[in-house]
Amino acid sequence: MEAIECLLTRRSVREFLDKEVNQEDLDIILKCASFAPSAMNNQSWHFSVVTNKEWLNKMSQIIAKFMNRETYHVTYHAPVLIIVSDKRDNLIYEHDGSCALENIFLSAHALGLGSVWINQLGEPGLYSNPEFLNLLKEAGVPDGYKVVGSAAIGYLKNIPEAKKRVQGNVTYLK
């Protein structure tokens, strides 16, 4: 897929087919994530790829309880969650991780997969919950790292319409 077309046709997807994503596609997505820019070439991010259903269900239950939302599922039932974390002492860790996440969304789309940013694993209120911290540990999030954001990834049921884009927010000085 051509790069500009890929950028303009990516959507946040929240309905997925019950179909696994193959390892070759995941490898490409993770490679694209690692080629994102990072401040001073930090590359201090970590990518945890979770496909374990038991883990995903446990995480969903913890967040559902925290958010008081009965029917919450952390990936909208997509089979893959990629958690992007970075060193807490990297002052601009969120910038680096966000660049990596965008590469994840765009490469997933180029491969015919749907994806969406999942923000809840970065909720400060969850970081005092030992069960939550244990799940992050199981997923390989290193000590001293904080979740920047996560990407749910899977085959999409349908292509969501493009959200209307805000106009009038560009200025030129020539």
Ligand SMILES: Cc1cc2nc3c(=O)[nH]c(=O)nc-3n(C[C@H](O)[C@H](O)[C@H](O)COP(=O)(O)O)c2cc1C
């Ligand atoms: C920082 C950030 C956090 C987001 N968190 C969530 C989230 O937790 N759950 C979700 O369904 N979508 C989340 N989104 C997706 C946005 O809702 C989505 O990008 C926006 O509605 C525009 O739609 P589009 O991505 O299809 O253009 C998040 C996006 C960003 C950039």
